[in-house]
Amino acid sequence: MSELPKVGIIGVGTIAEALTNGLCGFGERRAEILLSPRNEVISARLALRYPDVTVATDNQAVVDGSEIVILAVRPQVTEQIVGALRFRPDQKIVSLIATFSVERLSPLVAPANEISRLIPLPPVAERQGPLTLYTQSEEIARLLDGLGRLIRVDEEAHLDLVSAVTSLMGTYFGMMGAVDGWLIEGGFKPEASRALVGELFFLLAQAAEKRSEESFSRLSREYSTPGGLNEQAWRELQAAGWADQIQAALDLVLDRIYGRATFDTRLPQNRVTGD
Numbered sequence: 001m002s003e004l005p006k007v008g009i010i011g012v013g014t015i016a017e018a019l020t021n022g023l024c025g026f027g028e029r030r031a032e033i034l035l036s037p038r039n040e041v042i043s044a045r046l047a048l049r050y051p052d053v054t055v056a057t058d059n060q061a062v063v064d065g066s067e068i069v070i071l072a073v074r075p076q077v078t079e080q081i082v083g084a085l086r087f088r089p090d091q092k093i094v095s096l097i098a099t100f101s102v103e104r105l106s107p108l109v110a111p112a113n114e115i116s117r118l119i120p121l122p123p124v125a126e127r128q129g130p131l132t133l134y135t136q137s138e139e140i141a142r143l144l145d146g147l148g149r150l151i152r153v154d155e156e157a158h159l160d161l162v163s164a165v166t167s168l169m170g171t172y173f174g175m176m177g178a179v180d181g182w183l184i185e186g187g188f189k190p191e192a193s194r195a196l197v198g199e200l201f202f203l204l205a206q207a208a209e210k211r212s213e214e215s216f217s218r219l220s221r222e223y224s225t226p227g228g229l230n231e232q233a234w235r236e237l238q239a240a241g242w243a244d245q246i247q248a249a250l251d252l253v254l255d256r257i258y259g260r261a262t263f264d265t266r267l268p269q270n271r272v273t274g275d
Helices: 014-025 040-049 059-064 077-081 100-110 122-126 138-144 156-166 169-185 191-212 216-222 231-241 242-257
Strands: 006-010 032-035 053-057 068-071 094-095 114-119 130-134 147-154
Touching: 006 059, 014 040, 014 122, 032 040, 032 059, 032 191, 040 053, 040 191, 053 216, 068 100, 068 138, 094 100, 100 114, 114 216, 130 138, 130 156, 138 147, 156 191, 156 242, 169 191, 191 216, 231 242
Parallel strands: 006 032, 006 068, 032 053, 068 094, 094 114, 130 147
Antiparallel strands: 114 130
16 A cells, blocks of 8 residues: 655644545545644644644644645735745645635745645535645645545636635525524524525535536526416516626625725625715
């Protein structure tokens, strides 16, 4: 059996923990993992859970002991933390830092020059959900394959589109919350309402996953009897600009990713008079 790749992770937060669980769980040995000690609670928990996980003394020790270095630090401190480290030419870099392009990250990790970018989501801990990967390395692709649905993109800019789309996770649950509140106002018990709404949206998501070769427009038509309740609800939401506003919000989030907007930037129709 071939020797396991040595993977170091700098920045052990929620996503890094989920990725480590995906890599090391399910009775499979994919890599030897070396974690930075910054988040002592998470790092210690992972090291106790998996025999192939250890905690390094500091970030430089992670780099020194790794063939593949996964960068999972916050964008605000990337230059400070990553710029202080010494990398080797033979190392492969996998960046989870959403706002740092390969071009922007390159001088910070030089002389390492093989940089991949990855967008995992929390369900990677259970080997579920999409992992969007931009890479030229088949070794990196093999390491991640099977940790969910691996989606490889040919253009780095497509990762920014994915980052924008993931900003709708809160919106998704917010919509469920609106439906839940409406049911409770109608007399539903909260636990019954949450069960109903959760199961309904879960089944719809399952249908989309199972029929991924079909367009969402087709599924919308199929689930809408002509002249029926579904057709009426979607017609009225479209007429109110609901679909257009989702796309406008995505454009705004993408502008923020590119530094053209901030958290305080509002869509024109949402601006308070005098802004």
